[in-house]
Amino acid sequence: MAGRTQPTYLNAADYTVISYQGADGATSERAISADLATIPFEDAPPARSVPSWKGKNVYEGDYWAATTRGFVHHESFLEREYVMAADADPSIIGFSWQPFVLKWPKGTKGHRGHVPDYFCRLDSGDGLVVDVKRPDKVEANAQQFAMTREVCEQVGWRYEVFTGLPEPRLSTVTFLCGFRQDRYSPGAENVGPLLDAFTPSTSLEAGVRRAARATGRTRPVVHGNVLHLLWHGVLSVDLDAPLDTTSVVSVGKVVPA
Structure with a gap:
């Protein structure tokens, strides 16, 4: 640049x-x-x-x-x-x-x-x-x-x-953004069990619990995997509502790679 x-x-x-x-x-x-x-x-x-100058305040x-x-x-x-x-x-x-x-x-x-x-x-x-x-x-x-x-x-x-995202969408998207990177990916072998855990739709907490049992992975790891899939649209949640463990999570419209 x-x-x-x-x-x-x-x-x-x-x-x-x-x-x-x-x-x-x-x-x-x-x-x-x-x-x-x-x-x-x-x-x-x-x-x-991109111009730069001493004291640039942006x-x-x-x-x-x-x-x-x-x-x-x-x-x-x-x-x-x-x-x-x-x-x-x-x-x-x-x-x-x-x-x-x-x-x-x-x-x-x-x-x-x-x-x-x-x-x-x-x-x-x-x-x-x-x-x-x-x-x-x-x-x-x-x-x-x-x-x-x-x-x-x-x-x-x-x-x-x-002109900006309204709340609570801004807070929800900002939080999920932290899980966009590959280190939170569940891996191809675990995507199926994760989708099954949210079929039918269920709360974030219940789905993580199901997926942890199905994959044999710890809940904190699975929780990060689920948030990664939410960011990528493989799983979906209402972005215009506060995100917590009671939020209802569904299988999304994006086909996993």
């Missing part, structure tokens, strides 16, 4: 242009069209570098995503929250940080261009463009968001502005 320069928003055309780095490393610029829907922006490098870093099995950048706590939410969403199969620049037509009053925060690839094959913004900043950026939404409609992408 350090090798990327800051994007230029200069656009001599009287139509919107999208700028991105191609597979060959060269920068490409194209007019907005439905053909852009076939470009795998979920795998594209960032269109800009939270930025790289989140390891179980979905992509790689790192995805974020420049704030709210962006990290979005990446975590996207990683937990089974309908999102790939995503990237700021892979392109939208350069508005010359003479656009008050705006030169915009770099949307995330691009996601959905399991339907569709694209999703996401801007991340604090709720108190949405109104001030309403025109920019409307222009971005119009571009997405022309391409055939979905568009949304993320």
Whole structure:
């Protein structure tokens, strides 16, 4: 990322242009069209570098995503929250940080261009463009968001502005996020007994007890295995309710790998 320069928003055309780095490393610029829907922006490098300066007071870093099995950048706590939410969403199969620049037509009053925060690839094959913004900043950026939404409609992408997860979903997803990594995986040989333990649906506590008996593993280990499968959607729970030992757990819609 350090090798990327800051994007230029200069656009001599009287139509919107999208700028991105191609597979060959060269920068490409194209007019907005439905053909852009076939470009795998979920795998594209960032269109800009991350500036740094003494005393910079933002939270930025790289989140390891179980979905992509790689790192995805974020420049704030709210962006990290979005990446975590996207990683937990089974309908999102790939995503990237700021892979392109939208350069508005010359003479656009008050705006030169915009770099949307995330691009996601959905399991339907569709694209999703996401801007991340604090709720108190949405109104001030309403025109920019409307222009971005119009571009997405022309391409055939979905568009949304993320302002944060509501409680208790935020707490539930944040907790489960801690079990996303492979060290909590039950292993292929134990997935079947774990699914059987929650068929029919039952409480987290009762299912862990059943699975521990079936696999011969300790309850703390099985508990971690179950939380791992909940994160990956192999098992499911109501994310909009507080998660505890009485939460009802079911077999999910995601087929285990």
